[in-house]
Amino acid sequence: MFKKNTLHSKINLFILGIILLIVTIGCFVAINIFFSIYENEMTRMVTTGITAFEEIIIQENKNWLLSFSDELADPENRLLIKNDPASIQAFHQYIGHANNDALEFVKVTYLDGNSYEKIFADQSIINLASQNTVSSTTKPYFWIDGNAQLGLHLFCRYPLIGSDQIPAGTLLIGLNLADQKRVDYMKNTAALEATVFAGNTRIATTIVKNNENQIGTTLDPAIADMVIDQKTTYTGKATVLGDPYLVAYSPVLNPRDEVVGVLFVGKSMVSIYTIRNRIILYIAILGFLLLLFFYIISNHWLRINITNPIRWVADAMKMISQGQYKVLENMPKAKYEEIEMLQTTMYDMVNELVTGKKNLETAAYIDSITGLPNRVSLYKKYQNSPFTDNSNTLTQVYYIDVDNLKYINNLFGHNVGDSLLRQVGWILKELISRYPHYEVYRISGDEFAICKNGSYDPDEIQHLPQSIIKEFEKSITIGEQIISASVSIGVSGNAYCDGKKCKICTKECQDSLEQLLKKAELAMNQVKMNGKNNFMIFNPSMNEIIQRKASLQQDLKQALKYKQLEIYYQPKFDLASNRYDGFEALVRWNHHERGFIPPLEFIRIAEESNLIIELGDWILEESCRFISNYNLTHQSSYSIAVNISTFQLLNDDFEEKVTKLLEKTGLDPSLLELEITETMLMNSMSIASEKLTFLRERNISIALDDFGTGYSSLTYLKVLPISTVKLDKSFIDDIATDKLSLKIVENVIQIAKNIGLKIVVEGVETIDQLEILKDLPCNKIQGYYFSKPVSELNLTEVLSEYP
Structure with missing residues (x-):
């Protein structure tokens, strides 16, 4: 299957080892994906569960109160007829028959001041219900109120209507929302932990820790701040009594828009996290052992068979690049055919090395399309030149952009566009041949730069761009296409200084290459904004234009956002x-x-x-x-x-x-x-x-x-x-x-x-x-x-x- 005594065969064996590691890593990733899917499903369950829990705790209790009140206030039953002993007895029997652990009181108040009541709870619960004076003469009014001391209660104020359809009084009923049976029902049917909080205290819960029910414990401060103080629903991960849970909390508000309680549904993740961590630990240990084993084997083999031979080749190439060719005379005998091939080609490389090095240097500094010096060449020449060097001081920059090159590329194709760029480079090069100390560069895309070093005649600042624009008034023929091209030019410059104006040169009178290019480009962009096919000399006001443009851009974002x-x-x-x-x-x-x-x-x-x-x-x-x-x-x-x-x-x-x-x-x-x-x-x-x-x-x-x-x-x-x-x-x-x-x-x-x-x-x-x-x-x-x-x-x- 494998050819003996070749690097190829040895590397194939090494790859087999790497595959084992990849499988291990794949298992690790698969486990994490599985548990992520599990968490997402549990989050969905919890989100659905809090809605169901609210239905069980609040809506079903409302329905029960409404049904209870309807029967109690039904004129046909005659349970609320004043001064009728038989009706009063039936009234008390009906309440006693309907009473359960949740019903706390029933109070009937007539408009003439008479009242009847049946109380199963502390008087403070009735006082709490009496604080809310909102009433309706036509339909029942429900509200929830309470606190950590009194618990969480659902109240109903039910208007009483006489047989003559005239309001006769009010029926006030209270119901305890902290019903442990309903909380247990949530766990038994949906396998989710459930809790009713009054304030921030658990008054009914299914959570058991250390074999103790956690009624009386309080809500985590971070969750309390979000759910109680900020009145927002929270769904996600949380720590409940020290254990990780996927949770959903829903605030319960009273008529004063105060949070008086919280409903909770959650799923403990302790067991699943424990299983996951154990599996990950076992896989990590196995992966480490495999890695250690293959590292020891492969490291020894690579050092003897690959690293040392290639290191010799590398050292030999370095010496050859320095002109020390005698190293080839001491070349060791190759052990593998690939190394032998590498050695035999080395002789050919020696002959081409010097030529290739020169060609690479040329390619680094010359633009491949136009044959002009490129941006790298420009920076190499001027970026670190001394300001007082008469021959190399950069004093003028003409930033030239070919107008509408994008449209020309779209209309005629990129080959025509590249030919146009070559023509532009040739035209610019011909123009500056009339001016000493000028050189043209292709900066990027459709942009060129003409740079001047040393002293200059101020008239040249305008004369040169005028000559360039005039030259492009002529049509350019490329193959069968006749193209009308134009250019936009921005100009910037330094005041020429020979180092004699100041006793100590501070360089403050000189802009760097980067600054000159930026100023010239700003001027060129201003030409573009004004209609193209012109030139402009940089002045500081252009910075204000750019700043206005940037400011308006941000303001426009806000204007769109806020209509x-x-x-x-x-x-x-x-x-x-x-x-x-x-x-x-x-x-x-x-x-x-x-x-x-x-x-x-x-x-x-x-x-x-x-x-x-x-x-x-x-x-x-x-x-x-x-x-x-x-x-x-x-x-x-x-x-x-x-x-x-x-x-x-x-x-x-x-x-x-x-x-x-x-x-x-x-x-x-x-x-x-x-x-x-x-x-x-x-x-x-x-x-x-x-x-x-x-x-x-x-x-x-x-x-x-x-x-x-x-x-x-x-x-x-x-x-x-x-x-x-x-x-x-x-x-x-x-x-x-x-x-x-x-x-x-x-x-x-x-x-x-x-x-x-x-x-x-x-x-x-x-x-x-x-x-x-x-x-x-x-x-x-x-x-x-x-x-x-x-x-x-x-x-x-x-x-x-x-x-």
């Missing part, structure tokens, strides 16, 4: 019916300290902080609920349009969320319109198309928002299940004065109509624009001419103009 955002609704006017027929839902945030936060600002923060899905889902749910309720209240059929983010649409369960929301709110799917943008579609056309088709098949409208501002709108109209086109405001602004704009709008409307789409024109602000659009004509109008977005409170007033 501090508000939905505004902008009506859409239908030209054919000359009335409003729907709204667009727009989220607004009035910050409690900062005031009104522009939607573009906080929505961008939501997208960058992964809050956009939660925000979008909230807007969609609130809008659907509002329009459904509004239509129901006003007997109307207004529709609602909701903007959907890329992250929402591409979420796996988006379609399911929408359909469930419509079911939940009762909104007709034909009254919901989801608005998407071209930017969203650029990211993932195939996935978006599949999801939109699913929704459109369920009669949900799909609108293409900001039409005409993207790259290929007509393509989307052809391949996507769009039902509505929203023409962007930028096309409408000057249609009254510019014939070209008017012609574009007219053609777009005609194209949309020809393929069966509805047209909604956004941004209508003047009567001239409205009259032109009526003549074209389009379907619907949206803009400040009719109404700006308004809150729910003001919506009805706006709609009254065109009902």
Whole structure:
């Protein structure tokens, strides 16, 4: 089975030993899993048991009292008729016949002051019942009261009604809840320990310890604090009188909302824990013995047959790397064929070692895609360079990010994206060849850095990024693709210091490499926020922008959590019916300290902080609920349009969320319109198309928002299940004065109509624009001419103009 005299065979034998250990460990794990399952089942039993115990102790006693009182107060029985000796005798006989250990007193009080009573308990119990003066003239009133001294009691105040249906008096009854028979019944039927506490003292219990019933002992302080002081139910593990239990405690409250007692159900875990610990101990001892045995055997074998030969090979390789090749002349004879193979290949490795070492060093510092120095190379050069070294002092950093590389990768594939990065690296390298002491690095992904050391001309700070941006105005050809690329650039710099300005150099005038990179990146991010394809020099105010952004991100989380955002609704006017027929839902945030936060600002923060899905889902749910309720209240059929983010649409369960929301709110799917943008579609056309088709098949409208501002709108109209086109405001602004704009709008409307789409024109602000659009004509109008977005409170007033 095994080939003799090989490491392979020896290691196979060693693995057999390891398997024995694994089996032992597996047994250990299996035992723990079994006992965990057992504990979970016992916890379920206890949780169910406390409910059953409450039913037995409280509800069944209530039912008994109610039945007893009904019979006692029944006019046909004539047991409570005043001044009737026969009835009084029957009254006492009935109580005496019904009396048991639990019934404590029966007291009848008539409205004229007369009373009858039968007492089986101390007068203090009646006094306790009399403290509660709450009464009902129509139905029985139950309550529980008591304490550690008096016990736990169930009282019933039963209104007496005469034959003329007029209140005649009150029947007051008391019942002792600490019924040992009922507690024993719980243990006999469910195999669970049960206890009734008055205050924190056991007054009826099945728990026996050291052959003594534990009536009179008190509740554990930690449990008492949770159940009695905090009035909460507790289920889980606890120590009961020194023993581990799985427990459930339920507080009992009096009418003053005070905890007067506790009901307990539990399962002792002493025996099962003892069995488990013994099994674990035996398995641990067995595992230790097996481990010790195999360790002694394997350690001796490994040292002789593997460790010593390989150690010699390792020592020899170390000496060879230091150029001491004579060690090969003293190579011992190999005992196993694997070691012999290792020795024979060592000669070949010696010849390639030096070359391989150089290649590894090169790979560590050079980017594999662009061939430019990488981030490691940048840090190696500048991180520890002295500030007063004229040739190596870092004075400028240009942080360059290739705009929209993600979209290019999605549209054309990562091979084209990598080719673009190579072209960008080549362009940057060609540019800096005109400037001395500059070097370009690829930092990561789509980010590059140009660094300058030594003195510089201040004009270069702006001239270089301008040259870079101008260079990227030219299209880049990659294979058959012609790509328009742009870059965003952030600039930071140090004041050049040759060490002569200060007698002692404090380095305070110099930023480190890390600081310069961070500042340049902040400036670059600001360019991105301002629209990309530009450059910006760092200034301290950018830190404030970043801080504001971080602060708003935290505030937005709180705003979502505490419902501090508000939905505004902008009506859409239908030209054919000359009335409003729907709204667009727009989220607004009035910050409690900062005031009104522009939607573009906080929505961008939501997208960058992964809050956009939660925000979008909230807007969609609130809008659907509002329009459904509004239509129901006003007997109307207004529709609602909701903007959907890329992250929402591409979420796996988006379609399911929408359909469930419509079911939940009762909104007709034909009254919901989801608005998407071209930017969203650029990211993932195939996935978006599949999801939109699913929704459109369920009669949900799909609108293409900001039409005409993207790259290929007509393509989307052809391949996507769009039902509505929203023409962007930028096309409408000057249609009254510019014939070209008017012609574009007219053609777009005609194209949309020809393929069966509805047209909604956004941004209508003047009567001239409205009259032109009526003549074209389009379907619907949206803009400040009719109404700006308004809150729910003001919506009805706006709609009254065109009902």
